[in-house]
Amino acid sequence: MKQFxxxxxxxxxxxxxxxxxxxxxxxxxxxxxxxxxxxxxKMDAFKKEFPDRFFQTGIAxxxxxxxxxxMATAGLIPxxxxxxxxxxxxxxxxxxxxxxxxxxxxxxxxxxxGLTLGEDGATHQVLEDIAMMRAMPNMTVINTxxxxxxxxxxxxxxNFNGPVYLRFGRPAVPDFxxxxxxxxxxxxxxxxxxxxxxxxxxxxxxxxxxAEQLEQKGYSAExxxxxxxxxxxxxxxLKSAAKCRCVVTAEEHxxxxxxxxxxxxxxxxxxPLPLEMIGVNDSFGESGKPMELLEKYGLGASxxxxxxxxxxxxxxx
Amino acid sequence: MSDINELKRIATQVRRDIVRMxxxxxxxxxxxxLGCADFLVALYFDxxxxxxxxxxxxxxxxxxxxxxxGHISPAWYSVLSRSGYFPVxxxxxxxxxxxxxxxxxxxxxxxxxxxxxxxxxxQGLSVAIGVAEAKKLKxxxxxxxxxxxxxxxxxxxxxEAAMYAAANNIDNLISVVDYNRQQIDGTVEEVLSLGDLKAxxxxxxxNVLEVDGNDMAxxxxxxxxxxxxxxxxxxxxxxxxxxxxxxxxxxxNDHKWHGSPPNDEQLAQALNELQExxxxx
Numbered sequence: 296m297k298q299f300x301x302x303x304x305x306x307x308x309x310x311x312x313x314x315x316x317x318x319x320x321x322x323x324x325x326x327x328x329x330x331x332x333x334x335x336x337k338m339d340a341f342k343k344e345f346p347d348r349f350f351q352t353g354i355a356x357x358x359x360x361x362x363x364x365x366m367a368t369a370g371l372i373p374x375x376x377x378x379x380x381x382x383x384x385x386x387x388x389x390x391x392x393x394x395x396x397x398x399x400x401x402x403x404x405x406x407x408x409g410l411t412l413g414e415d416g417a418t419h420q421v422l423e424d425i426a427m428m429r430a431m432p433n434m435t436v437i438n439t440x441x442x443x444x445x446x447x448x449x450x451x452x453x454n455f456n457g458p459v460y461l462r463f464g465r466p467a468v469p470d471f472x473x474x475x476x477x478x479x480x481x482x483x484x485x486x487x488x489x490x491x492x493x494x495x496x497x498x499x500x501x502x503x504x505x506a507e508q509l510e511q512k513g514y515s516a517e518x519x520x521x522x523x524x525x526x527x528x529x530x531x532x533l534k535s536a537a538k539c540r541c542v543v544t545a546e547e548h549x550x551x552x553x554x555x556x557x558x559x560x561x562x563x564x565x566x567p568l569p570l571e572m573i574g575v576n577d578s579f580g581e582s583g584k585p586m587e588l589l590e591k592y593g594l595g596a597s598x599x600x601x602x603x604x605x606x607x608x609x610x611x612x
Numbered sequence: 613m614s615d616i617n618e619l620k621r622i623a624t625q626v627r628r629d630i631v632r633m634x635x636x637x638x639x640x641x642x643x644x645x646l647g648c649a650d651f652l653v654a655l656y657f658d659x660x661x662x663x664x665x666x667x668x669x670x671x672x673x674x675x676x677x678x679x680x681x682g683h684i685s686p687a688w689y690s691v692l693s694r695s696g697y698f699p700v701x702x703x704x705x706x707x708x709x710x711x712x713x714x715x716x717x718x719x720x721x722x723x724x725x726x727x728x729x730x731x732x733x734x735q736g737l738s739v740a741i742g743v744a745e746a747k748k749l750k751x752x753x754x755x756x757x758x759x760x761x762x763x764x765x766x767x768x769x770x771x772e773a774a775m776y777a778a779a780n781n782i783d784n785l786i787s788v789v790d791y792n793r794q795q796i797d798g799t800v801e802e803v804l805s806l807g808d809l810k811a812x813x814x815x816x817x818x819n820v821l822e823v824d825g826n827d828m829a830x831x832x833x834x835x836x837x838x839x840x841x842x843x844x845x846x847x848x849x850x851x852x853x854x855x856x857x858x859x860x861x862x863x864x865n866d867h868k869w870h871g872s873p874p875n876d877e878q879l880a881q882a883l884n885e886l887q888e889x890x891x892x893x
Contacts, residue, residue, distance in 0.1 A: 326749070347749060353779075355772035358738045362776070365742020368727050370670040371749070373742075388732050389769070393739055397719045397729045 296510045297485045299471040299503060303442070307463035307497075308406040310445030312337025315374060315404075318453050319345045322372065325453060328363055329376045330356045335465075336376035336406050360386045360401070364393035367400040372453055375401065379408035379462055380421035387427060394458050395433040402452050407465045408438075409547035410575070410592055411497055411585035420580035426552025428460040429525050435479075436525040438462040438546070438554075440472055440499035444522060447476035462496065464547075466585040469500050472520065481528035483535070487515035490603045490610075491539040493532060495521050495554045498545040498573065501589070504596035509603050516603060524554050529561055536568055541610035543602045545573040547594060569609035571602040614658040616828050621889040622694060623653040623828070627859045628892060629690035629703055631882045634873040637707040640715070643869035644761060645687035647792050647825065647854035651759070652691040654831040659839070661754060664696035667724035675754045676743055678728060680736020681761035681790065682716040683871070688725075689713050694890065697725035703893040734767025736760065737787060741777050744785045755842060758787045763795030766804050771816070777847040778817025786838045786848045790825065792856040794867035809851060818849040825852035860885055 318325045319341050327341050328350040342349040352359040356377055363373035375382065382405035383390070394401045405424065412420050428436045435457060439445040445463045452459045455478055473482060484499070485506055494502035499520045506516035517535045521528060536542050542562065544555035555572035562568055575592050589595045626649045634640035656662070660675045668674065679688050686706065693700045698712070705711035712721035716731030728739050740758040747754060764770065777785060789809070797803050806812070813820045819841055823834035831852075838848050856870070857863030860882040863874075874882055 326746075350745065352776060353772075355769075355776065357735075357769040358741075358772035358776055361735050361738020361769065361773065362742035362745065364728060365739040365744075366746045367742075368669060368671075368739070369743050369746030369750075370672075371746050389735055389738075392729050392732045393735050399728070 296507050301469040301471050303470045304467045305442040305470050306465060306467050307439055307442055307445040308337050308465065310439070310442040311404055311406070311449050311461070311463055312340060314446040314449035316340040316344065318450060319348065322453070323348070324370065324372045325374065326350065326366055326371050327374045327376065328352055328359050330354055330359050330381065332377050335378070336404070338376050356381045356386050357389050360389040361393050363401045364397060364399045373401050374404050376404050376406070378419060379405035379424045380419055383424040383427050383460070384421060391431060395431050398433060399458060400456055402459050402461060404449070404461045406463055408462045409464060409497065410580045410588040410594070411464050411466045411547060413465065413585045413588065414582050416582040417579035422549045422575050422580065423552065424462060425524055425546070425548045425554065429552060429557065433458055434525065435459045435523065437478065437523050438496040439522055440496055440520055441468055442470040443474065444472040444476060448522065451476050451478050464497055468497055471500065479523045479526050479528055481531035482520040482522070483517070483531065484520055485516065485518040487517040487539065489514040489516065489539060490606050491517045491519065491535040491542045492545065492599065492603060493519045493521055493542060493554065493558055494545040495524060496547050498547055498594060501594070501596040502545050502599055505599035505603060508596065508600050514603070514607060521554060524557060527557050527561065532558060532561060533566055536562060536566055541569040541606040543571045543573065543599060543606050545594070545599050548574055550574040550576055569606050571606045573599050573602050616832070619653055619657055619828050622657060623649045624859070624886050625888065625890040626653055626687060626690045626694065628883060628886045628888060630686040631860060631874055631879060632892065633686045633690070633703055633706040635879040636704060638873050639707055640686055640873060641683040641871045642686065642873065643794065643856040643863060643867070644681065644684040644790060644792065646860060646863065647856045647858045648684055648759065648790050649687050649859070650828055650831055651788065651825050651852060652687050654828060654835060655757065656691045656695045658832060659835045664725070667697060669727060671727070672750065673752055673754050676727065676756050678730070678736045678740045678758040679717060680730055680758055681733065681764050682730030685713070685715065685717050688717065692725040698723060700893045733761065733764040734769040737770055737773040740785055740787065741773055741782055744782045747784055755839065756785045758785070760787065760789050762789055762791045762793060762800050762806060763803070765789065765806055774813070774816045774818065781845045782847045783843050783845050786842060786850065788850045788852050790854055791851050792854045794856045794870060796867070796870050798867060813849045817846065819846040821848065821850045823850055823852050825854035826858050
């Protein structure tokens with residue numbers, strides 16, 4: 296099993312904030328909008344250095360999305376920042392009409408996604424955002440796994456012309472991912488033969504832990520990080536699935552409409568194989584510490600490990 | 613300033629276009645379209661500094677207009693084509709399969725003159741503010757205009773945008789409300805009263821002007837006044853009183869014509885009241 300050096304423990308949102316600041320230096324077309332969560336989104340450095348290009352909209356997300364669409368119309372590259380819940384469900388129709396249908400180059404950057412937002416509880420822990428954004432035509436959907444990947448993704452989407460939903464989170468997590476990033480290209484983290492684990496976001500690290508534990512049981516897992524959920528890198532998934540003959544998906548999101556369903560749809564159409572899915576099972580979250588919540592809702596490394604064993608068993612049955 | 617009689621002649625042709633378009637496909641929204649015909653003609657044939665022959669999305673150093681109440685697309689399509697954005701003959705494709713003239717305006721079909729989709733109400737003011745902010749950032753001294761329905765003001769996003777524009781001195785923005793006091797389910801007063809609209813916008817920090825939107829001379833004067841009052845720190849709101857269905861006697865002041873097309877007989881009567889001036893499409 297390939298070993299990953301943990302460079303640091305850092306929040307993914309800092310990767311966004313640090314990259315946004317660099318983008319501000321690189322291009323005067325880059326502007327940022329925030330709905331009263333500048334500190335939480337780590338947008339302070341951009342705001343301080345480029346006050347003319349920072350737009351505080353107040354607690355008015357619908358207006359923020361509409362303004363961003365207008366700015367993109369005028370040729371700017373707007374990045375909006377708020378929590379994932381207020382970046383999607385609250386403004387679905389604004390994104391749909393003014394951004395996606397209108398093909399505006401708006402980057403919707405969303406922190407505090409998923410259960411690991413923690414103590415604020417279910418009102419803020421959106422678990423349906425990937426489903427909503429995946430369903431929307433013209434939308435590219437990216438969910439990053441650590442600081443480095445979030446930094447690189449933020450920079451990459453600035454050079455990509457089109458609406459993007461970039462999803463990241465709150466807690467400090469291991470920073471381990473490779474120093475390259477390409478929109479729409481999955482990352483093969485570990486090669487294996489017995490089960491293919493496809494993970495996104497914070498659960499990529501959990502998947503690696505599960506793969507390590509699986510190795511002690513005598514099986515080798517291929518681990519693929521799918522950061523771009525739409526468009527889905529079908530080639531890397533099909534290739535690995537064909538080799539391993541069973542698949543496990545893992546995401547910090549509802550099972551309905553997330554990465555797992557995207558993979559299920561792909562396999563169903565092109566390569567039917569045993570599939571196990573790790574995600575939240577049609578429920579809201581609750582208050583708690585991030586890792587406690589992952590465990591309670593069945594999203595931890597041990598849950599992924601169990602899923603791989605079930606998948607392997609189904610494969611050989 | 614343009615010749616008022618010429619503008620009136622254009623507006624009459626636009627009204628013919630509107631009733632013929634909605635009749636041609638037996639769907640669409642004639643009421644608000646007819647009411648706003650004079651305003652759109654004044655805007656596109658006199659007020660806007662724009663470039664119909666070379667449509668450019670970013671509109672640097674050009675005035676831009678956003679139609680937030682997208683359902684009055686027949687009026688906008690007619691005025692866009694008659695001012696040179698696309699061939700007048702294309703008006704016959706309105707709302708039909710494979711047309712660039714969708715039921716509600718869209719950028720997806722690449723129709724020149726349109727910079728954002730509208731139809732789901734309440735979004736255009738925010739978009740206009742975004743463009744206004746971008747123009748300020750670039751040092752571009754041209755103006756941004758937007759049009760909204762009065763019923764549309766029931767959408768909360770309008771008031772988010774209203775707050776933002778005043779708090780941030782968006783003074784390169786001239787917004788207009790089509791104050792015809794009608795919406796789908798009845799009068800605005802019956803459905804959800806807007807209260808004292810002038811006092812509301814003033815309390816939100818806007819410079820409010822009022823105009824009879826079916827009086828061409830008044831429209832030109834008021835739009836000129838608005839342009840002169842731009843760049844004085846406040847966003848500008850023009851409350852434009854119009855008659856829904858204006859120009860077609862049996863459609864005037866009746867909310868039933870918000871979204872109903874005329875039948876053959878009604879079309880004949882309407883066209884009888886509207887003198888062909890520029891040639892039908």
